[in-house]
Amino acid sequence: MHLSIRESDTKRRSSRDSEWRRGLRSLQRSPLAVLGLVIIGFLVVLAIFAPSLAPYSPTKMSLSERLSPPSSTHIFGTDDVGRDILSRVIYGSRISLRICTLVVGLTIGIGTILGIISGYWGGWIDELIMRISDVFLAFPALILAMAIAAALGPSLENVIIAMVVIWWPRYARVTRGQVLVLREIDYIVAARAVGVHESRIIMRHILPNCVSPVLIQATLDLGEVLLTAATLSFIGFGAQPPTPEWGAMISLGRNYLRDNWWYATFPGLAILVTVIGFNLLGDAARDILDPRLRHGAR
C-alpha cells in the first residue's frame, strides 16, 4: 500500500514537472505575460542594485537645485528640497518590493495554516475560522486598513501589519476550498485508512497540492497590495518623510503640482508600471496554473 502511494506520488510529481514545462511554453506564446515578467524582473534588478544604479543619494538635499525640471543632470527632475527624483524612485522600488513580499508572504503563511486546519478538520474550528474570515471580508479593505493603521500610529511597519490583518482570509478560503476537495481523493483517503500520520499526510500530500491555487492568488494580489500600501502612504498613514516611498512622494508632490508636474508624475508612473507588471504576471499565472482554464474558452 505504502509503495503504491509512493508510486502515485512520483507519478504526480512527474506530471507536475510537465505542467511546469507546459506553463513555460504557454508563457512564451503570450507576449503580455512576457512583458509582465520583464517589468517585474527589471524592478527586482533596480531594487537589488539601487545603490549603484541611482545617480544620487535618495535623501541628499541640494536647495540650490530645488524643483528643477527634468534635464540631463536630473532625468526625472528634483523635488522641493532638491533631492533627485529618479534616485528616489529607484530606491522606492526596494520599499515597494519589501511591502509586497512581506504582506503576501505573511498572509500566505497565516492564511494557508488556518485554511488547512479549517478544511482538514472541519467541525466547529472550521465554522469559527470561516465566520471570522467572513467578518474581515465584510469590510472594504482600504477602510479597515486605514482604521488599524491610524490606531497603531502612522508607519510603514504598521501599514504592513494592518494589511496582513485584512488580507489573510483570502488565502484561508482558497486553501480551505482546495483541502476540502483533496480530503476526499482516493489516495489521501487510503493514506488515512492505513494510518499514515496526519502531519505527514498534510505535509506530503495536502500542502504540495495547495501550492498552485495559492500562487495564483498571490500573483493576482501583489498589484493590489502595492496599490493599497501606496494609497495608505499617500493619505499619510504609511511611510513617513524622508522615506522614498512612491505613494508618500506623490503626496508631497501634490502641493507643487501646478508648476512642477514632474514631482508627482514619475513616482505615480512607477506605481502604475509595477502594478501593470504584477497584474500581467497574475493573469499569466492563472492561465498557466489553473487547470480549469487550460482547456477553456479563455
Place this chain on the structure above:
Amino acid sequence: MNLLTYIVKRVFLIVPIVLGVLAITFLISHIVPGDAAQLMAGPRATPEIIERLRHEHGLDRPLYVQFGIYIAHVFRGDLGKSILTRRPVAADILGYFPATFELTTTALLLAIIVGIPLGIVSAVHKDKVLDQFSRLTSVIGVSMPIFWMGLLLMLVFYVRLGVLPGPGRITGASPSHITGLFILDSVLTGDWRALGDSLLNLVMPAFVLGNAVLARVVRMTRSSMLDVFGQDYIQTARAKGLIERAVVYKHALRNALIPTLTVVGLAYGELLGGAVATELIFAWPGMAHYVVRSMTSLDFPAIMGVTMVIALIYILVNLLVDISYAFIDPRIRY
C-alpha cells in the same frame, strides 16, 4: 423555498457578520497604544480630568461590559459624540453620506453602462484587435493608482485646459436641500443651473473612481460570456438557425450577467475605499473626507462609527446583489 423565505434567510445570515463588524470596530479603538481617556482629554489635562473622562465613557469597566454597552448604543442609533466636531457621530455621517452616495453611485453606473457592452464586444470579437485593445485598457485601468490619476486629470483638464471645474461638488450655489443629493435636489426644485453645475463637477471624480471598477466589469463580462458561449444550449440556439444577435443578447447575456453582478457587489467595497482618495483629491465633502479627518486626529468615536457604517453599507449592497440573483436566476432559490 419561495422568494420571501430566501430573502428572510439571507437577512438573518448577516446578523453574526454585523456583530463581528461591531466587535472589530470596537477592538480597533482598544489597540491604540496609550490611554484613550488621555487622548480625549488632551496633553494638558490634569489626572482628575482624565479620571473623570474615563469614568464618564465607561473606560474603567471590564472590556466585555464596555462592548455590551457599545452594542446597546449602536442598536439605538447612538454612535457616540465626535471629539473633533462635538456633534453626534450619526448626525455627522448622515450629513456627509449624500455626497459619497452620489459619487459612488455615478461611478458604479458609469462602470456598468460602459463596462458590460465593452465586455460583450470583447467576447464576441475574441482575440481580434478590439478585444486586445479592451483587455489592455482593462489591465491599465485596474493598475492605475486612483489618487495619481485624479491629480493628473485635475492638472490637465482644470489647471491647464480649464475645460472642467476643479475641486468641490458644485461651483455656484447649492440647490435647496431636500435629499442632499445635488442632482436629485436640483431636478426636484427645477434648478437647471445647479444641475448642470453639479453634473460637470461629477465628471472627473466619477470617471476616476469608476475606472477601476469598469476594468473589472469588462473582464468579468468577457470571461463569463465566453463561458456561456461554450455551453450546449448556445450551440443548439445557433444550430437551429437563430440570428447571432438573438443568441448573444437573449440567450447568453442573461446567464453571463450573474458573475458580473457578483463582481459589481464586491467592487462596491472598492468604490467605498477608492472614494477616500478621490474625495481627498477633488475636495469632495463626503464620508471619506470625514474618515480621514477622524483617523488623523484619532477621533475614536468617529472612527468606530464611520468604519462600521461603511462596512454595513458594503454588507447591504452585497445582500441586495444576492437577492437580485434570485430574480435573474430562478435556480438559485432552490
